[in-house]
Amino acid sequence: xxxxxxxxxxxxxxxxxxxxxxxxxxxxxxxxxxxxxxxxxxxxxxxxxxxxxxxxxxxxxxxxxxxxxxxxxxxxxxxxxxxxxxxxxxxxxxxxxxxxxxxxxxxxxxxxxxxxxxxxxxxxxxxxxxxxxxxxxxxxxxxxxxxxxxxxxxxxxxxxxxxxxxxxxxxxxxxxxxxxxxxxxxxxxxxxxxxxxxxxxxxxxxxxxxxxxxxxxxxxxxxxxxxxxxxxxxxxxxxxxxxxxxxxxxxxxxxxxxxxxxxxxxxxxxxxxxxxxxxxxxxxxxxxxxxxxxxxxxxxxxxxxxxxxxxxxxxxxxxxxxxxxxxxxxxxxxxxxxxxxxxxxxxxxxxxxxxxxxxxxxxxxxxxxxxxxxxxxxxxxxxxxxxxxxxxxxxxxxxxxxxxxxxxxxxxxxxxxxxxxxxxxxxxxxxxxxxxxxxxxxxxxxxxxxxxxxxxxxxxxxxxxxxxxxxxxxxxxxxxxxxxxxxxxxxxxxxxxxxxxxxxxxxxxxxxxxxxxxxxxxxxxxxxxxxxxxxxxxxxxxxxxxxxxxxxxxxxxxxxxxxxxxxxxxxxxxxxxxxxxxxxxxxxxxxxxxxxxxxxxxxxxxxxxxxxxxxxxxxxxxxxxxxxxxxxxxxxxxxxxxxxxxxxxxxxxxxxxxxxxxxxxxxxxxxxxxxxxxxxxxxxxxxxxxxxxxxxxxxxxxxxxxxxxxxxxxxxxxxxxxxxxxxxxxxxxxxxxxxxxxxxxxxxxxxxxxxxxxxxxxxxxxxxxxxxxxxxxxxxxxxxxxxxxxxxxxxxxxxxxxxxxxxxxxxxxxxxxxxxxxxxxxxxxxxxxxxxxxxxxxxxxxxxxxxxxxxxxxxxxxxxxxxxxxxxxxxxxxxxxxxxxxxxxxxxxxxxxxxxxxxxxxxxxxxxxxxxxxxxxxxxxxxxx
Numbered sequence: 001x002x003x004x005x006x007x008x009x010x011x012x013x014x015x016x017x018x019x020x021x022x023x024x025x026x027x028x029x030x031x032x033x034x035x036x037x038x039x040x041x042x043x044x045x046x047x048x049x050x051x052x053x054x055x056x057x058x059x060x061x062x063x064x065x066x067x068x069x070x071x072x073x074x075x076x077x078x079x080x081x082x083x084x085x086x087x088x089x090x091x092x093x094x095x096x097x098x099x100x101x102x103x104x105x106x107x108x109x110x111x112x113x114x115x116x117x118x119x120x121x122x123x124x125x126x127x128x129x130x131x132x133x134x135x136x137x138x139x140x141x142x143x144x145x146x147x148x149x150x151x152x153x154x155x156x157x158x159x160x161x162x163x164x165x166x167x168x169x170x171x172x173x174x175x176x177x178x179x180x181x182x183x184x185x186x187x188x189x190x191x192x193x194x195x196x197x198x199x200x201x202x203x204x205x206x207x208x209x210x211x212x213x214x215x216x217x218x219x220x221x222x223x224x225x226x227x228x229x230x231x232x233x234x235x236x237x238x239x240x241x242x243x244x245x246x247x248x249x250x251x252x253x254x255x256x257x258x259x260x261x262x263x264x265x266x267x268x269x270x271x272x273x274x275x276x277x278x279x280x281x282x283x284x285x286x287x288x289x290x291x292x293x294x295x296x297x298x299x300x301x302x303x304x305x306x307x308x309x310x311x312x313x314x315x316x317x318x319x320x321x322x323x324x325x326x327x328x329x330x331x332x333x334x335x336x337x338x339x340x341x342x343x344x345x346x347x348x349x350x351x352x353x354x355x356x357x358x359x360x361x362x363x364x365x366x367x368x369x370x371x372x373x374x375x376x377x378x379x380x381x382x383x384x385x386x387x388x389x390x391x392x393x394x395x396x397x398x399x400x401x402x403x404x405x406x407x408x409x410x411x412x413x414x415x416x417x418x419x420x421x422x423x424x425x426x427x428x429x430x431x432x433x434x435x436x437x438x439x440x441x442x443x444x445x446x447x448x449x450x451x452x453x454x455x456x457x458x459x460x461x462x463x464x465x466x467x468x469x470x471x472x473x474x475x476x477x478x479x480x481x482x483x484x485x486x487x488x489x490x491x492x493x494x495x496x497x498x499x500x501x502x503x504x505x506x507x508x509x510x511x512x513x514x515x516x517x518x519x520x521x522x523x524x525x526x527x528x529x530x531x532x533x534x535x536x537x538x539x540x541x542x543x544x545x546x547x548x549x550x551x552x553x554x555x556x557x558x559x560x561x562x563x564x565x566x567x568x569x570x571x572x573x574x575x576x577x578x579x580x581x582x583x584x585x586x587x588x589x590x591x592x593x594x595x596x597x598x599x600x601x602x603x604x605x606x607x608x609x610x611x612x613x614x615x616x617x618x619x620x621x622x623x624x625x626x627x628x629x630x631x632x633x634x635x636x637x638x639x640x641x642x643x644x645x646x647x648x649x650x651x652x653x654x655x656x657x658x659x660x661x662x663x664x665x666x667x668x669x670x671x672x673x674x675x676x677x678x679x680x681x682x683x684x685x686x687x688x689x690x691x692x693x694x695x696x697x698x699x700x701x702x703x704x705x706x707x708x709x710x711x712x713x714x715x716x717x718x719x720x721x722x723x724x725x726x727x728x729x730x731x732x733x734x735x736x737x738x739x740x741x742x743x744x745x746x747x748x749x750x751x752x753x754x755x756x757x758x759x760x761x762x763x764x765x766x767x768x769x770x771x772x773x774x775x776x777x778x779x780x781x782x783x784x785x786x787x788x789x790x791x792x793x794x795x796x797x798x799x800x801x802x803x804x805x806x807x808x809x810x811x812x813x814x815x816x817x818x819x820x821x822x823x824x825x826x827x828x829x830x831x832x833x834x835x836x837x838x839x840x841x842x843x844x845x846x847x848x849x850x851x852x853x854x855x856x857x858x859x860x861x862x863x864x865x866x867x868x869x870x871x872x873x874x875x876x877x878x879x880x881x882x883x884x885x886x887x888x889x890x891x892x893x894x895x896x897x898x899x900x901x902x903x904x905x906x907x908x909x910x911x912x913x914x915x916x917x918x919x920x921x922x923x924x925x926x927x928x929x
Contacts (some may be wrong), residue, residue, distance in 0.1 A: 023080035091125035244835040304341035402627025649686035652782030665789035680864035690804035702775040727760040813866025831883025906908040
């Protein structure tokens with residue numbers, strides 16, 4: 001074959017390779033063809049039907065327009081005309097052909113005829129018409145032609161009224177004259193079961209209405225008036241929420257509140273899952289009104305007399321959390337005033353013997369007990385707690401604490417993380433609050449049970465976790481930014497969960513290659529450190545410092561420490577000259593910009609008005625320098641860095657001055673340096689301030705009872721406000737939500753606070769806002785600055801192992817007296833032996849001193865009036881007595897930097913006593929010797 005170019009083109013022909021169609025292929029092709037033809041017929045029929053209906057619609061519309069429906073129907077003429085059959089024939093379809101006002105005229109014109117129709121046809125047409133109505137404009141006309149003699153109430157509600165309400169939940173005309181009669185008749189026609197099946201769905205639909213619409217304001221009260229609300233049965237949570245909101249609204253507008261309150265209680269009985277619906281919306285306007293009413297007192301009373309189950313109260317409390325915190329608190333106040341109920345709640349718990357029984361059988365009591373005690377501890381004064389009239393007796397709190405301690409320890413020590421219950425987190429939070437209060441008042445850890453909080457499980461005690469602590473601390477330091485020079489509250493907020501996030505990260509990394517018991521003990525140390533004995537935590541604290549020194553190469557026994565000493569500018573010994581007249585300024589100039597280099601050894605030379613002072617270097621760290629800076633920075637009024645409470649305890653002065661904030665930050669570094677080097681300082685911090693320093697993870701927030709430590713007079717005044725029952729008495733005080741700051745400026749405690757008057761309903765909110773401003777808002781900058789400096793030296797997580805009293809012991813030492821035998825055992829002599837008569841007389845005099853005099857002596861020698869936390873064995877250098885010669889006219893003197901007493905060799909005991917007391921009261925230093 002030739003192609004167009006004239007060249008021969010080869011043609012390949014496949015002879016015999018084409019397969020023959022099988023029978024199966026032929027059948028499949030036939031089936032596809034049939035399906036295609038069926039689809040084509042279906043589409044053609046649909047088109048034909050659509051065209052037919054369109055033509056019919058147009059023809060009927062033309063018919064109505066030309067023949068029957070002009071706009072001049074004579075409503076006064078009730079004679080039957082040609083249009084009388086339109087509604088029976090077409091029913092709701094008339095909406096498609098004629099204007100709704102024409103339909104309304106038709107129903108009015110033949111009202112009598114339709115209402116007396118011989119069968120239920122008109123009723124059926126009306127039900128369907130209601131379900132299709134786009135508005136509520138002709139609802140009265142529809143109801144007026146219903147034949148009540150033939151009505152089927154179920155069909156009316158299900159086919160007509162419920163769909164109408166669903167489609168028209170905003171109809172805005174008054175039904176007062178129509179619906180009451182209808183529902184009264186309906187009630188007579190229906191039995192109880194039928195009413196329940198009709199009204200309950202109605203109650204779950206009508207909530208979609210706007211609160212201001214007349215359908216709500218008329219329909220629901222009519223239902224109540226006829227007592228048509230059925231007994232509540234278990235519904236899904238969304239339906240229960242809807243019904244609860246409906247009933248709350250009704251409670252604000254109807255007269256018969258008892259009926260509504262009984263229905264509310266029925267709903268609450270089934271409303272057990274509300275605590276899982278955290279973002280559930282509520283219509284605050286009437287839910288809040290419910291919590292402000294007497295309903296709370298009635299419900300509490302019913303529960304206390306066993307007429308209503310405790311689970312109902314749990315539901316009510318959980319709902320109160322979703323409205324506003326103030327209303328939950330108001331409810332808890334009502335609860336606490338019912339001592340009988342409080343006793344019932346705790347006694348209900350105490351009857352269970354095992355932890356599992358408490359979890360499984362008494363969860364309602366446990367939830368309420370936790371809520372109650374949380375709130376009670378926030379408001380109750382110490383005297384109220386120990387009073388016989390206390391809502392929750394001390395004995396119950398202690399017994400409940402034992403229970404919580406067992407539950408929490410079992411959860412964290414014995415259970416895998418994936419099997420722990422939700423109760424453990426809230427229990428830990430409450431247990432911590434109880435522990436903090438007990439650390440001050442000792443209602444649990446009294447003398448008979450000083451180790452109340454310590455877990456004595458043998459395996460738990462023996463489990464060592466120093467390696468895990470070191471690993472966790474390294475990771476925690478790597479992801480945190482404690483030395484940020486200008487940390488703000490926003491930064492603090494972003495880091496508040498860092499501790500637990502770091503813990504969870506490390507646990508995930510350890511699982512599978514680290515013993516579970518070790519991991520669990522570390523988690524307990526981080527979350528509930530007081531389960532571990534104080535001495536063990538102190539040991540851990542100093543171990544962490546030792547590990548940190550080794551990491552930085554400043555450990556005296558570390559080879560890296562020797563190398564650092566040879567490298568200028570690294571962590572060697574920092575030398576500085578400090579003037580006695582400007583200690584704080586010179587110290588800041590020398591060390592404030594060193595960061596964590598301030599952790600290294602210091603060598604300080606003091607200069608006074610006579611020139612350089614003669615002093616003894618006690619091994620590098622100049623304790624004299626640290627204690628002198630502490631004395632000046634904390635106590636010198638010329639700086640005004642700290643204010644004092646009524647007990648002369650210190651806390652940062654409220655200020656916005658950047659210079660003062662820098663000085664506060666440096667004083668935090670000084671305290672951190674003293675902790676780091678085991679140097680005790682003589683300073684008394686207020687308890688609320690110490691507590692704030694241990695609450696970094698929660699933005700330093702305080703509780704209401706902390707106000708007692710700041711301003712006990714204000715605290716007592718506010719607590720007296722809370723017990724005033726007379727509303728008029730509260731309003732007569734003419735209080736508003738405002739307060740004056742330290743400069744006399746008016747601060748609004750809430751938006752528009754200057755115009756918001758304090759009353760019975762918001763008095764609790766007012767009290768809490770006052771405390772929040774005084775403790776948290778006004779002091780935030782100063783506390784943050786001090787803590788920022790402290791954190792350069794000591795990570796917050798290390799300090800959070802302790803309570804405020806324990807932290808005070810770390811900073812300032814132990815009790816206000818000391819163990820003389822312990823001091824005597826750890827004393828070194830120079831020029832004396834312990835058998836010399838002068839030494840024998842000395843110890844006799846120390847024993848004969850008052851505790852106050854002994855503390856003064858200890859401060860005279862060591863600069864601190866308290867004993868070291870771990871005893872005098874840990875004092876570095878050791879306490880020493882050196883022979884100062886035989887000049888009996890000389891006074892005993894001391895070198896506090898090396899804890900040395902220079903004692904002349906007095907022959908007479910009374911001479912020694914007189915001169916020793918004179919010295920310790922005058923504070924003679926070594927440079928006067």
